[in-house]
Amino acid sequence: MERVKKNFGFGFMRLPMKDGEVDIPETNRMVDAFLDAGFNYFDTAHGYLQGKSELALRECLTSRYPRDRYIVTDKLTANFFKSEADIRPLFESQLKACGVDYFDFYLMHAQGEGNYSHFKECHAYETAFALKAEGKIRHVGISFHDRAEVLEKILTEYPEVEVVQIQFNYVDYDDPAVQSRKCYEVCQKFDKPVIVMEPVKGGNLVNLPEDAKAVLEELHGGSPASYALRFAAGFPGMMMVLSGMSNMEQMEDNISFMRDFKPLNETELNAVKKVQEIFRSKHLIPCTACRYCTDGCPKHISIPDLFATMNTKQIYNDWNADYYYNVVHTAPGRKASDCIKCGKCEKVCPQHLPIRDLLVDVANEFEKKSDESEE
Numbered sequence: 173m174e175r176v177k178k179n180f181g182f183g184f185m186r187l188p189m190k191d192g193e194v195d196i197p198e199t200n201r202m203v204d205a206f207l208d209a210g211f212n213y214f215d216t217a218h219g220y221l222q223g224k225s226e227l228a229l230r231e232c233l234t235s236r237y238p239r240d241r242y243i244v245t246d247k248l249t250a251n252f253f254k255s256e257a258d259i260r261p262l263f264e265s266q267l268k269a270c271g272v273d274y275f276d277f278y279l280m281h282a283q284g285e286g287n288y289s290h291f292k293e294c295h296a297y298e299t300a301f302a303l304k305a306e307g308k309i310r311h312v313g314i315s316f317h318d319r320a321e322v323l324e325k326i327l328t329e330y331p332e333v334e335v336v337q338i339q340f341n342y343v344d345y346d347d348p349a350v351q352s353r354k355c356y357e358v359c360q361k362f363d364k365p366v367i368v369m370e371p372v373k374g375g376n377l378v379n380l381p382e383d384a385k386a387v388l389e390e391l392h393g394g395s396p397a398s399y400a401l402r403f404a405a406g407f408p409g410m411m412m413v414l415s416g417m418s419n420m421e422q423m424e425d426n427i428s429f430m431r432d433f434k435p436l437n438e439t440e441l442n443a444v445k446k447v448q449e450i451f452r453s454k455h456l457i458p459c460t461a462c463r464y465c466t467d468g469c470p471k472h473i474s475i476p477d478l479f480a481t482m483n484t485k486q487i488y489n490d491w492n493a494d495y496y497y498n499v500v501h502t503a504p505g506r507k508a509s510d511c512i513k514c515g516k517c518e519k520v521c522p523q524h525l526p527i528r529d530l531l532v533d534v535a536n537e538f539e540k541k542s543d544e545s546e547e
Contacts, residue, residue: 177213181245181414182213184216187225203232216247217281250287279315311335336355339370340407341400371401374462376460384446473510511531
């Protein structure tokens with residue numbers, strides 16, 4: 173871990189896109205700016221951007237820079253292996269896709285009660301430790317989405333795990349579903365360095381409700397993103413805070429306050445506390461738009477976009493939300509009411525959201541008028 177520079181990482185999950193493909197020239201510029209600013213940690217996974225993330229990493233980073241300039245983290249994801257025999261070929265294909273001979277970090281992906289047994293049955297952890305012994309992995313870790321007691325169980329059963337990636341941001345800090353604080357406390361108890369994902373909660377802490385935005389603007393300081401990332405990075409034991417940036421503007425903003433990092437001061441922490449309270453009062457759907465739910469949806473419902481539209485309506489009472497619901501994010505057969513309640517989405521949701529029930533709420537909100545007019 174000694175080669176990791178600074179505490180800010182580039183997540184290859186929300187890259188700039190053009191006509192459904194990764195915008196390579198723009199991503200190149202972002203990679204160059206990131207490395208020039210003295211950072212070197214890159215995070216990818218086999219399923220990110222529908223399989224395009226690892227390939228973009230090779231094209232924009234590993235084929236353009238010597239191996240000692242960067243740290244690469246990849247992950248083993250449950251839906252890409254059915255048995256122990258599948259793991260090594262998948263791993264080799266990931267090395268090839270990324271254009272490297274070894275991974276600095278390799279994480280058991282999205283661990284939680286639902287898939288941990290699959291990893292155990294397939295000896296996934298043992299395979300990763302063996303690959304480490306062979307020099308193909310430098311550090312084995314986990315990324316985790318579940319309750320603190322499940323994390324405690326995994327770290328007890330596999331003490332060789334070296335790092336833990338958790339969702340951590342100021343809105344989820346005391347959230348009973350995500351349990352950011354409790355999971356962080358388990359990492360501290362087991363003395364595991366922490367990698368932070370979702371520090372801006374999928375953009376929710378950047379595109380703030382007006383009343384929350386006003387609180388942060390009174391500080392006359394940085395952007396909404398700056399307070400979110402600095403909040404997460406300010407805790408002891410935080411090795412790395414990841415940001416999935418999708419344009420050069422976001423990259424430049426993040427570099428501006430993470431290059432010479434300073435934790436939040438007392439005034440800033442109090443402002444963040446006020447924003448937390450405002451968020452709680454809105455009763456928003458806590459979706460981070462990771463899009464894991466959309467891959468297996470038999471009706472191809474764009475679940476995160478529908479939830480974002482619902483939240484926009486709750487926050488701003490925005491009539492535009494109806495337009496986005498009816499024209500932009502739904503197609504015939506892909507409305508919230510078209511959900512067949514198969515539950516595939518809920519099995520893979522890292523936030524453990526009751527998606528089927530929430531889609532009923534969305535349908536009630538946006539489809540009532542059109543239903544009446546059709547009768």
